[in-house]
Amino acid sequence: MIEIKNLNKKYDQLVVLDDVNLTIKDGAVTALIGPNGAGKSTLLGVVSRLLSQDSGEVFINGIEQKKIKPVDYAKMIAILKQTNQINVNLTVRELVTFGRWPHSKGNLSKIDEEKIDEAIKFMRLKEIENKSINHLSGGQKQRAYIAMIVAQDTKYVLLDEPLNNLDMKYAVDMMLILQNLVKKLGKTVIIVLHDINIAATFADHIVAMKDGKIIKEGSPDEIMDKKTLDYVYDHEFCIAGVNGKKYCIYYQEEEKKVLI
Ligand SMILES: Nc1ncnc2c1ncn2[C@@H]1O[C@H](COP(=O)(O)OP(=O)(O)OP(=O)(O)O)[C@@H](O)[C@H]1O
Numbered sequence: 053m054i055e056i057k058n059l060n061k062k063y064d065q066l067v068v069l070d071d072v073n074l075t076i077k078d079g080a081v082t083a084l085i086g087p088n089g090a091g092k093s094t095l096l097g098v099v100s101r102l103l104s105q106d107s108g109e110v111f112i113n114g115i116e117q118k119k120i121k122p123v124d125y126a127k128m129i130a131i132l133k134q135t136n137q138i139n140v141n142l143t144v145r146e147l148v149t150f151g152r153w154p155h156s157k158g159n160l161s162k163i164d165e166e167k168i169d170e171a172i173k174f175m176r177l178k179e180i181e182n183k184s185i186n187h188l189s190g191g192q193k194q195r196a197y198i199a200m201i202v203a204q205d206t207k208y209v210l211l212d213e214p215l216n217n218l219d220m221k222y223a224v225d226m227m228l229i230l231q232n233l234v235k236k237l238g239k240t241v242i243i244v245l246h247d248i249n250i251a252a253t254f255a256d257h258i259v260a261m262k263d264g265k266i267i268k269e270g271s272p273d274e275i276m277d278k279k280t281l282d283y284v285y286d287h288e289f290c291i292a293g294v295n296g297k298k299y300c301i302y303y304q305e306e307e308k309k310v311l312i
Pocket residue numbers: 063066068086087088089090091092093094095
């Protein structure tokens with residue numbers, strides 16, 4: 053379980069995290085949603101310890117984050133940020149091998165090799181494991197980066213907008229893989245998503261943020277609520293029901309149409 057208590061962070065005068073309190077349950081996919089600049093990436097950054105907070109605490113399985121050594125932390129929490137992505141000529145397997153670094157420190161053991169194999173298999177990359185990552189499609193490349201995170205073999209997997217640049221098929225594929233990370237490998241996934249309907253379809257729990265605050269959290273059914281989403285995104289949504297699930301539709305009222 054990850055417990056976030058009274059977290060605050062500012063950049064100069066800009067409040068980016070405003071007394072954030074949140075408990076992330078184990079064994080679930082939790083989606084962070086909210087408009088640009090809401091503080092979603094900053095929250096993931098602080099939880100992963102890539103960023104520091106001004107005040108407040110993060111507890112991992114009851115242990116205060118600051119009390120855990122970096123090398124041990126890297127065995128508990130993995131994060132994939134957009135900016136993680138490096139521009140070097142590595143094969144898929146070499147990239148995935150990087151994920152073992154906290155365990156192997158560069159000397160690969162038999163267990164490390166097994167974990168690398170498992171991650172490659174899990175992400176369905178076996179056929180292209182020797183291909184350069186620079187020669188992969190966007191969707192394949194994203195799978196390779198997630199395989200690197202899977203190889204790190206942490207209980208918590210944090211992903212910052214991993215669906216960016218993926219078409220609908222690859223995006224759905226990726227979400228099914230992340231659900232399997234939870235169901236089959238017992239991980240806990242926290243993911244920043246811009247597509248609210250993807251969150252509604254695939255997440256177990258949704259946290260809606262705005263202006264550095266958590267506005268509401270709950271099940272997809274609880275969050276897919278017009279009043280909540282209109283306020284969070286400052287936009288008029290239409291909520292529709294399909295097969296007992298709620299989805300949101302973007303629309304533009306005739307009188308609000310502006311011709312440019
Ligand atoms: N290093 C930084 N220095 C100054 N301001 C920053 C820095 N990083 C982020 N910010 C600001 O903090 C606010 C929150 O940014 P953050 O990236 O956490 O939001 P987000 O919800 O992830 O947004 P997006 O959906 O656009 O990625 C934004 O206003 C952003 O401009």
